[in-house]
Amino acid sequence: MNYMPGTASLIEDIDKKHLVLLRDGRTLIGFLRSIDQFANLVLHQTVERIHVGTKYGDIPRGIFVVRGENVVLLGEIDLEKESDTPLQQVSIEEILEEQRVEQQTKLEAEKLKVQALKDRGLSIPRADTLDEY
Amino acid sequence: MFERECREHDCPLDEDEDAFQGLGEEDEEIDQFNDDTFGSGAVDDDWQEAHERLAELEEKLPVTVNEQTGNGERDERDEMDLLGDHEENLAERLSKMVIENELEDPAIMRAVQTRPVLQPQPGSLNSSIWDGSEVLRRIRGPLLAQEMPTVSVLEYALPQRPPQGPEDDRDLSERALPRRSTSPIIGSPPVRAVPIGTPPKQMAVPSFNQQQILCPKPVHVRPPMPPRYPAPYGDRMSPNQLCSVPNSSLLGHPFPPGVPPVLSPLQRAQLLGGAQLQPGRMSPSQFARVPGFVGSPLAAMNPKLLQGRVGQMLPPAPGFRAFFSAPPPATPPPQQHPPGSGPHLQNLRSQAPLFRPDTTHLHPQHRRLLHQRQQQNRNQHRNLNGAGDRGSHRTSHQDHLRKDPYANLMLQREKDWVSKIQMMQLQSTDPYLDDFYYQNYFEKLEKLSAAEDMPGDGPKKERTKLITPQVARLEHAYKPVQFEGSLGKLTVSSVNNPRKMIDAVVTSRSEDDETKEKQVRDKRRKTLVIIEKTYSLLLDVEDYERRYLLSLEEERPALMDERKHKICSMYDNLRGKLPGQERPSDDHFIQIMCIRKGKRMVARILPFLSTEQAADILMTTARNLPFLIKKDAQDEVLPCLLSPFSLLLYHLPSVTVTSLLRQLMNLPQSAAAPAPSSPPLTAVLQNKFGLSLLLILLSRGEDLQSSDPTTESTQNNQWTEVMFMATRELLRIPQAALAKPISIPTNLVSLFSRYVDRQKLNLLETKLQLVQGIR
Numbered sequence: 001m002n003y004m005p006g007t008a009s010l011i012e013d014i015d016k017k018h019l020v021l022l023r024d025g026r027t028l029i030g031f032l033r034s035i036d037q038f039a040n041l042v043l044h045q046t047v048e049r050i051h052v053g054t055k056y057g058d059i060p061r062g063i064f065v066v067r068g069e070n071v072v073l074l075g076e077i078d079l080e081k082e083s084d085t086p087l088q089q090v091s092i093e094e095i096l097e098e099q100r101v102e103q104q105t106k107l108e109a110e111k112l113k114v115q116a117l118k119d120r121g122l123s124i125p126r127a128d129t130l131d132e133y
Numbered sequence: 134m135f136e137r138e139c140r141e142h143d144c145p146l147d148e149d150e151d152a153f154q155g156l157g158e159e160d161e162e163i164d165q166f167n168d169d170t171f172g173s174g175a176v177d178d179d180w181q182e183a184h185e186r187l188a189e190l191e192e193k194l195p196v197t198v199n200e201q202t203g204n205g206e207r208d209e210r211d212e213m214d215l216l217g218d219h220e221e222n223l224a225e226r227l228s229k230m231v232i233e234n235e236l237e238d239p240a241i242m243r244a245v246q247t248r249p250v251l252q253p254q255p256g257s258l259n260s261s262i263w264d265g266s267e268v269l270r271r272i273r274g275p276l277l278a279q280e281m282p283t284v285s286v287l288e289y290a291l292p293q294r295p296p297q298g299p300e301d302d303r304d305l306s307e308r309a310l311p312r313r314s315t316s317p318i319i320g321s322p323p324v325r326a327v328p329i330g331t332p333p334k335q336m337a338v339p340s341f342n343q344q345q346i347l348c349p350k351p352v353h354v355r356p357p358m359p360p361r362y363p364a365p366y367g368d369r370m371s372p373n374q375l376c377s378v379p380n381s382s383l384l385g386h387p388f389p390p391g392v393p394p395v396l397s398p399l400q401r402a403q404l405l406g407g408a409q410l411q412p413g414r415m416s417p418s419q420f421a422r423v424p425g426f427v428g429s430p431l432a433a434m435n436p437k438l439l440q441g442r443v444g445q446m447l448p449p450a451p452g453f454r455a456f457f458s459a460p461p462p463a464t465p466p467p468q469q470h471p472p473g474s475g476p477h478l479q480n481l482r483s484q485a486p487l488f489r490p491d492t493t494h495l496h497p498q499h500r501r502l503l504h505q506r507q508q509q510n511r512n513q514h515r516n517l518n519g520a521g522d523r524g525s526h527r528t529s530h531q532d533h534l535r536k537d538p539y540a541n542l543m544l545q546r547e548k549d550w551v552s553k554i555q556m557m558q559l560q561s562t563d564p565y566l567d568d569f570y571y572q573n574y575f576e577k578l579e580k581l582s583a584a585e586d587m588p589g590d591g592p593k594k595e596r597t598k599l600i601t602p603q604v605a606r607l608e609h610a611y612k613p614v615q616f617e618g619s620l621g622k623l624t625v626s627s628v629n630n631p632r633k634m635i636d637a638v639v640t641s642r643s644e645d646d647e648t649k650e651k652q653v654r655d656k657r658r659k660t661l662v663i664i665e666k667t668y669s670l671l672l673d674v675e676d677y678e679r680r681y682l683l684s685l686e687e688e689r690p691a692l693m694d695e696r697k698h699k700i701c702s703m704y705d706n707l708r709g710k711l712p713g714q715e716r717p718s719d720d721h722f723i724q725i726m727c728i729r730k731g732k733r734m735v736a737r738i739l740p741f742l743s744t745e746q747a748a749d750i751l752m753t754t755a756r757n758l759p760f761l762i763k764k765d766a767q768d769e770v771l772p773c774l775l776s777p778f779s780l781l782l783y784h785l786p787s788v789t790v791t792s793l794l795r796q797l798m799n800l801p802q803s804a805a806a807p808a809p810s811s812p813p814l815t816a817v818l819q820n821k822f823g824l825s826l827l828l829i830l831l832s833r834g835e836d837l838q839s840s841d842p843t844t845e846s847t848q849n850n851q852w853t854e855v856m857f858m859a860t861r862e863l864l865r866i867p868q869a870a871l872a873k874p875i876s877i878p879t880n881l882v883s884l885f886s887r888y889v890d891r892q893k894l895n896l897l898e899t900k901l902q903l904v905q906g907i908r
């Protein structure tokens with residue numbers, strides 16, 4: 001049954017494996033079980049996938065109910081092509097460690113940048129301070 | 134301490150107060166309680182009663198006394214004696230009380246002891262007073278008591294907590310919820326083992342009303358089951374514990390996997406009180422044949438469906454057999470006749486292809502396994518029945534679906550419901566207004582596909598197109614709210630009736646005060662506003678064709694008039710208003726043409742203007758071409774004007790063309806440019822648009838000259854003159870400086886060949902790349 005051709009209705013995506021990117025940067029992979037008019041999603045057998053470089057790690061999460069406004073994008077995963085990836089799967093501990101390292105390097109780089117700017121008398125306003133205006 | 138001077142009737146009260154105050158001073162704990170509760174207010178101390186009793190007593194005693202003596206002094210003495218008696222008693226009792234409070238805490242004992250209510254001693258005045266104190270003591274008692282919990286436990290009969298000993302090893306999450314606090318004084322409602330909101334386990338009501346349908350409680354409610362739940366539900370068991378209990382409702386999916394609705398359409402209809410869900414009987418396969426998705430029949434059905442759908446959680450009667458209708462159609466294997474299914478099953482067999490027996494009493498895992506086995510059986514069954522002709526793709530897809538035990542958790546009804554909502558959001562009274570780009574895009578697609586299909590000459594492919602529901606526009610005449618019985622009219626402001634909140638007065642500043650920059654800026658802003666207004670007119674005018682087709686016969690003349698009027702006003706806007714005076718300056722137009730949007734707009738307006746008006750525009754453009762070219766250097770939008778200009782030129786007489794060309798040749802020298810510099814025509818030739826315009830003009834002129842042999846000689850002369858000038862210029866300009874024209878008219882070679890010699894012709898050819906091969 002062809003639901004709403006030419007539109008982005010999620011009905012045809014039900015019971016298929018999807019990759020969902022959330023606004024906070026998380027990547028979830030799961031079977032889309034249910035939707036509603038706000039595009040709230042129910043994901044089943046969800047796995048949170050963390051990517052660092054060419055490695056990734058899966059954390060099984062169970063059932064996710066995602067509020068629609070937090071979804072950036074989602075796409076169907078082709079089950080046949082799913083395993084055809086150059087990425088390397090590692091254990092959860094390892095990927096979390098890698099992620100931590102990555103965050104740390106990012107923070108340090110950011111700190112250096114801010115310091116350099118400060119030395120030159122410039123400043124980048126932080127996002128949270130901008131909220132006042 | 135005790136004033137004897139007090140009058141008779143006052144005494145009891147005063148004595149009471151003193152007594153209590155004395156007590157209050159001794160015991161600070163009582164201070165917090167107000168007099169009304171524990172003081173004189175609480176005591177039902179009717180001084181009138183006391184007075185009457187006193188009076189009675191007086192009557193007795195004086196009577197007896199009077200028998201002995203007969204003088205009034207006795208009365209007094211007796212009175213005094215009576216009072217004295219009181220006084221003594223009072224002192225005694227008070228001392229007693231003081232002692233009692235200082236020593237042990239007799240509260241509990243008191244509470245227990247004084248419970249058998251004090252009988253007011255007959256004839257004793259003390260009763261009212263001392264009752265009060267006893268009452269006070271009783272009330273105060275439990276407060277002062279330290280061993281309260283035992284009392285309250287006994288009184289309020291809370292279930293005791295199970296001893297914590299063996300549970301210490303378990304993690305804290307399994308502990309039961311904290312005990313309810315109870316108020317010892319006021320008391321609490323009796324604590325129930327099961328929370329108040331829990332519906333009764335046994336469904337007593339066979340017919341249920343709408344309200345029940347709307348309150349789904351899938352966890353608590355099940356069809357009447359043999360008591361497998363541990364009886365006290367609330368206090369003892371934490372959710373974790375409940376999960377570990379076998380067959381508790383929290384385990385397993387509320388939707389047993391692979392098992393769609395509990396109710397069949399027929400039963401749902403019965404439950405909803407005979408609402409005949411004719412559309413509801415459509416099986417999904419019927420749905421598939423409906424090409425679009427029309428909102429209206431579903432609109433009526435779906436709220437009921439939703440309610441019914443929600444209500445399927447509550448099986449109403451013990452005798453009711455829940456059975457399941459299947460996912461998209463499969464051949465019904467009559468494996469087993471569900472016991473006691475009832476005659477209505479026979480009717481449904483044709484429609485709801487597959488049903489299974491009532492398995493709700495089974496353990497969820499058991500049910501799952503059972504259904505999987507059934508599915509496997511069905512698989513084999515189907516395969517045996519010759520499913521080989523089906524595409525492998527389809528079977529693999531279906532296999533996948535079948536292997537997925539969690540498929541179809543979202544029911545068809547629910548999908549339809551969401552789909553219906555999405556369609557409702559697409560409702561529009563004027564799709565061309567709301568969804569312009571979408572409509573245009575699909576029209577284009579259809580035209581493309583039609584063009585492709587035509588040579589094929591086969592049956593037209595049906596492309597599934599979304600048919601959006603069309604809703605007729607309802608004219609709402611907004612009537613502001615009126616209140617009855619109010620003096621005057623109350624104005625309530627709402628979204629339909631907005632009220633002006635800020636009184637903003639437009640004050641135009643005088644010209645003198647402003648600086649030059651501000652003036653320039655204002656002028657630019659005004660131009661922008663004019664462009665916007667004219668653009669709106671343009672969009673309306675462009676839309677008239679469509680409206681014309683949609684309108685009725687009577688309306689059409691009116692539409693045409695409107696259209697004409699709008700076109701005129703557009704032109705006025707372009708050229709500057711004030712139709713009274715002549716149009717001395719091109720300034721207004723130039724200003725518009727300096728802005729990118731203005732140029733594009735002029736290009737779109739030109740087809741709608743009359744020939745004279747359009748020619749006027751063209752003339753003005755040509756007249757000011759160098760300036761416009763200079764201003765266009767950044768935007769480079771002028772070439773968009775070329776095609777409407779060329780179209781226009783085909784309608785213009787040769788006179789106009791000649792004059793246009795002459796205009797181009799004799800462009801006035803701008804004041805800023807120094808004299809010896811190249812004539813403005815050079816600038817024109819160096820610009821893409823300018824050169825293209827020139828070439829088109831030349832071409833048109835040539836066409837006219839060659840086609841019309843009866844032209845006047847003057848015109849011919851003029852034309853020749855212009856031609857010479859043009860060719861001279863073209864030759865003069867180095868090729869590198871020459872712009873690349875947008876299009877080169879084909880007849881230019883013949884044109885030039887008439888006026889120039891061979892050598893120059895070759896030059897011109899190479900310069901302008903008139904010969905096709907060079908390009």
